[in-house]
Amino acid sequence: MFHPCLVHIWTRMSTRRHWILGTALLGLLLGSGCGTVASTTRPATQAFGELILSPEDEKKLGDQLAAEVKQKEKVLNDPQVQSYVNTVGQRLVAQSPKKERPFPFDFTVIDAPDTVNAFALPGGHIFVYSGLIRAAGNEDELAAVLGHETAHVTSGHPRQQLASQVGLSTLSQLVLGKNPNLIAQLASAITAQGYLAANSREMENEADKRGLQYLDEAGYDPAAMPRFFGTLAKLEHSQPNIVSSFLATHPATPERVKTVNALIQSRGYGGGQEAIVSHDFQSIQARVGGPMISK
Numbered sequence: 362m363f364h365p366c367l368v369h370i371w372t373r374m375s376t377r378r379h380w381i382l383g384t385a386l387l388g389l390l391l392g393s394g395c396g397t398v399a400s401t402t403r404p405a406t407q408a409f410g411e412l413i414l415s416p417e418d419e420k421k422l423g424d425q426l427a428a429e430v431k432q433k434e435k436v437l438n439d440p441q442v443q444s445y446v447n448t449v450g451q452r453l454v455a456q457s458p459k460k461e462r463p464f465p466f467d468f469t470v471i472d473a474p475d476t477v478n479a480f481a482l483p484g485g486h487i488f489v490y491s492g493l494i495r496a497a498g499n500e501d502e503l504a505a506v507l508g509h510e511t512a513h514v515t516s517g518h519p520r521q522q523l524a525s526q527v528g529l530s531t532l533s534q535l536v537l538g539k540n541p542n543l544i545a546q547l548a549s550a551i552t553a554q555g556y557l558a559a560n561s562r563e564m565e566n567e568a569d570k571r572g573l574q575y576l577d578e579a580g581y582d583p584a585a586m587p588r589f590f591g592t593l594a595k596l597e598h599s600q601p602n603i604v605s606s607f608l609a610t611h612p613a614t615p616e617r618v619k620t621v622n623a624l625i626q627s628r629g630y631g632g633g634q635e636a637i638v639s640h641d642f643q644s645i646q647a648r649v650g651g652p653m654i655s656k
């Protein structure tokens with residue numbers, strides 16, 4: 362059941378620039394009889410973010426954040442690798458409902474051969490560290506990560522995280538272009554920690570479910586996802602610094618592996634056969650430093 366104050370905002374937010382009215386009404390509510398909204402929990406803030414940010418706004422902010430990240434990180438100067446990863450990523454994006462991708466997606470490889478990480482930003486921007494390509498055993502395992510990150514975006518998680526991180530008042534300022542310095546600060550935080558914000562367990566579960574579906578429909582082996590979890594567990598034991606950022610937001614716990622394997626079984630996905638390492642993947646992996654784990 363919606364809080365009556367939320368319903369009031371919802372019914373009034375029908376203009377093209379609905380976020381302006383929504384923010385104004387929220388400000389009035391904080392000083393009125395709807396004061397309980399003032400102490401909103403993080404989920405409530407995320408819900409307001411959903412109302413305030415249109416797809417156009419999300420893309421605008423995501424584009425700005427992505428541009429800052431690309432300035433602060435070393436983007437891999439290898440068109441062949443960039444094209445390969447983008448091709449795999451777009452194959453997965455194509456499996457998602459069109460209404461959940463109102464903007465184009467792009468995949469960017471960061472030149473960090475000793476870091477296993479990937480993260481998604483609002484507006485369809487997905488970043489992959491070259492170390493993750495080295496850690497993957499084959500294209501299917503790389504696709505498992507890209508599918509998972511794609512599912513975060515189609516589920517609206519980066520948008521919700523942004524609202525939760527900066528708050529509603531600041532979010533409206535960002536949309537209006539009134540606080541450009543904050544975009545740079547957010548990008549600095551993202552590059553320092555390797556993600557926008559930690560994902561909740563619910564977000565991870567949803568991204569796993571959708572990611573498995575994208576993998577299956579794109580012709581990849583969904584069992585590659587739990588196999589890559591196994592690789593992460595090995596690296597966490599032998600080289601924890603390499604995977605610390607990724608595991609901070611994507612914990613490869615036994616419970617999670619069990620849940621993903623159960624989903625694969627219950628949905629009748631693939632046979633879980635070990636995928637063949639294609640020549641394309643081997644050549645791409647060699648271009649970023651070769652496999653991280655010897656088979």
